[in-house]
Amino acid sequence: TRLARILHGETAPFASSTEGYLLGTFVYLETAIFYLLGPKALYVEMLNAVMGGMLVTLAFDTARRLSGDLRAGVIGGTLVAVYPSLVLWSALNLKDSVLLLLIAIVLWLLVVFQMKPRLWLVPVTFIALLPADSLRTYIFVGLSLVIPATVVLTPRLGARDKTLMTALAVGLSILLLTTQSNPTGLRSFSDLDAERNAMGVGANTNFGDQPFHIRVFYVLLAPFPWSPRRILDLLPVPEMLLWYAALAGAFIVAVRGSVSWRLLAPLALFIAGSMAVFVLAEGNVGTLYRHRATVVPFVLVLASPLFAAALNWHAPKQSVAADAARLANQRGDV
Structure with missing residues (x-):
């Protein structure tokens, strides 16, 4: 709201030297909303809800395109929509x-490109x-890579x-990577170690100092439902x-070849x-939990063909036969 007030010609505190790092796509988007509609957080929350709906729609269509199965699309979109x-x-x-x-x-x-280049x-x-x-x-x-x-x-x-x-894609990738406005600043793997250890300082669930294989275990499975420390730790158990089911399903879809590995x-x-x-x-489970949410929808999408196949396997045989006959009629085969 302070940036919106400044753009309106009002006086508002903003120290670019200490707060400049906050500026970016989301802050600019918020500022535009507050500038045009007023400083009400409800507008931003409504926008977030709209973006959530768009995410669900894209998850549905991506799963449908990858599997060629409408049911997989519905399952993928639904899981993304309800994932807590x-x-x-x-x-x-x-x-x-x-x-x-x-x-x-x-x-x-x-x-879309892979299906119609x-x-x-x-x-x-x-x-x-x-x-x-x-x-x-x-x-x-x-994603640039x-x-x-x-x-x-x-x-x-x-x-x-x-x-x-390929030449166009590689050229644009190099252009974006060499001109990005927020370089990582990392010069070696020791910088990653320092970053990881810093994230674990003061955290109750620090795992940054653990051996590599233990960190892999944490990244894949934490927070662990079998070791709650307090009642609140039980909240993410269903999720x-x-x-875990989505991870296993995505792995099976990837290795069994039901969908072309190139499309995946x-x-x-x-x-x-x-x-x-x-x-x-x-370096800590709390930050990992939030950051891992950036891959959750796409693991769900990747697993959706297997979930659809599992539901189909449990369906009554008469219903499956009826679906097959209806599909044949639509194709003009009978």
Whole structure:
């Protein structure tokens, strides 16, 4: 609200030397809303809810496109819509809701590109990524690398088109990475160690000083439902059980080959890269829990074909046969 007041010509305290790091996509968006509509947090909360709805829509369509199954799309969208921490980020005044939407847009565009490669989709995808630069640097850098990798792995591309599109994607990736406004400042792995240890200082759930394999265990499974320290620790238990099922489901979908591994590349690379960053840089469970929410929707989407298949397996045989006959009629086979 202070920036909006300054833009209106009013006097408001703002120290650029100490508060300048706060400026970014979400703050600019908030400022624009407060400038146009007035300093009411309700407007921002409504915007967060709208962005949450858009995230659900993109999750539905991404799951549907990847699997070719409408039921997988419905399951993926529904799980993203009801996942507790995602609802929380959409309801609160946090930059996470903006970041989640940007990630979903980029990954959806990559899935669309893989199914129907078009040259213009390459720059459009990078344009969608640009606002993430001031939100989470590791997400921005990671997706800047995922985009050209996806282009390289896209099936059904002729040699000439693949060369042209790959060159464009690599060139734009290099341009974004060399001109980003929020460089990490990391010069070596020792800087990551320092960052991780700093995040664990004073935290009740510090794991930054643990061996690598223990940190992997924390990143994948914490907070642990089987070791609550207080009553409040029981609140995320249902969510964590769903997370475990989604992790297992996503892994099975990726390795069993029910969906082309090339089509899974955008989501799989993003998820694996983000989790690797968490292992290297996260130092306490609280911060990890919030940051891991950036990959949760896409793990749910990746697992949705398996969940759909499981529901279909439990369906009555008569219903399955009726669905098959109806599909055959629609295709004109009978």
